[in-house]
Amino acid sequence: MNNEKKKAPGASKAFGVLLRFHRERAGVSQEALGLKTGYSKSQVAMIERGERRAKGNFVDIADELTGAQGALLAVAEEVTASGIAAWFEDYLWEEARAAGIHKYDNHLIPGLLQNEDYSRAVFASERPPLESDEIEAGVTARLERQQVFFRKPSPLITFVLEKAALTKPLGGKNVLRKNLLHILDMAELPNVEIQLMPEDRETHAGLNGPFTLLETEGRREQLVYVEGQGGRYFLSEQPDVGDVFARYSTLRAQAFPPEESVRRIEQVAREL
Secondary structure, eight states, X not given: OOOTTTOOOOHHHHHHHHHHHHHHHTTOOHHHHHHHHTOOHHHHXXXXXXXXXXXXXXXXXXXXXXTOTTHHHHHHHHHHXXXXXXXXXXXXXXXXXXXXXXXXXXXXXXXXXXXXHHHHHHHHTOSSOOXXXXXXXXXXXXXXXXXXXXXXXXXEEEEEEEGGGGTOOTTOHXXXXXXXXXXXXXXXXXXXXXXXXXXXXXXXXXXXXXXXXXXXXXXXXXXXXEEETTEEEEEOXXXXXXXXXXXXXXXXXXXXXXXXXXXHHHHHHXXX
């Protein structure tokens, strides 16, 4: 992804840069730090790149071993308080400035459409499990992220969702019902369109799985963001970007129109 001029380091990246500075100044190798903390060399490298969050007593040991005199401890508190996964910071930086945000999801209500209780149930489902303070920080960050709906100038935000994403009762049926009502409220915003995919389609453009499309400031650039079990990545080069945008256009054409989608979401909520 070629956007070096626009990148703004988040808390996890700031911690990683500081860790590397103090480690190299102290003459401590990644292997040595890993041996002391129970991490592998590659895991230490991921922390230094801001791709992984340090847990357990890693920060305490690293601060003492590198002679950081509390600097690592102080920055680590900001990482935990942010509630944002290290690997998600680059995406959020782009999303907060995007002129267009377009999301296809097939198994979960997207974070931008989650209410507080549903979001908490999602974080509580993480494996390995998160600590309670990490869950609450994540919920707070997710709700704050939703201010993008009300940003000026308003971005165009569209969703194509499978019905399965709206029927999985995370947190219980009452939690799901309230989130569906929240989705209906969001669908009334003039810059938001939500479409539901028919369950009986014999052809389907979304078989490769969920993805997010971003149109950057002034629509000068298009980006594709994909998450999977093995990692997360951006696509920023043609023809890959154009192919996924075309796929999303087909998904929108295959889905119910926004008005019909709203009626069907209301029906799902009534049946819970």
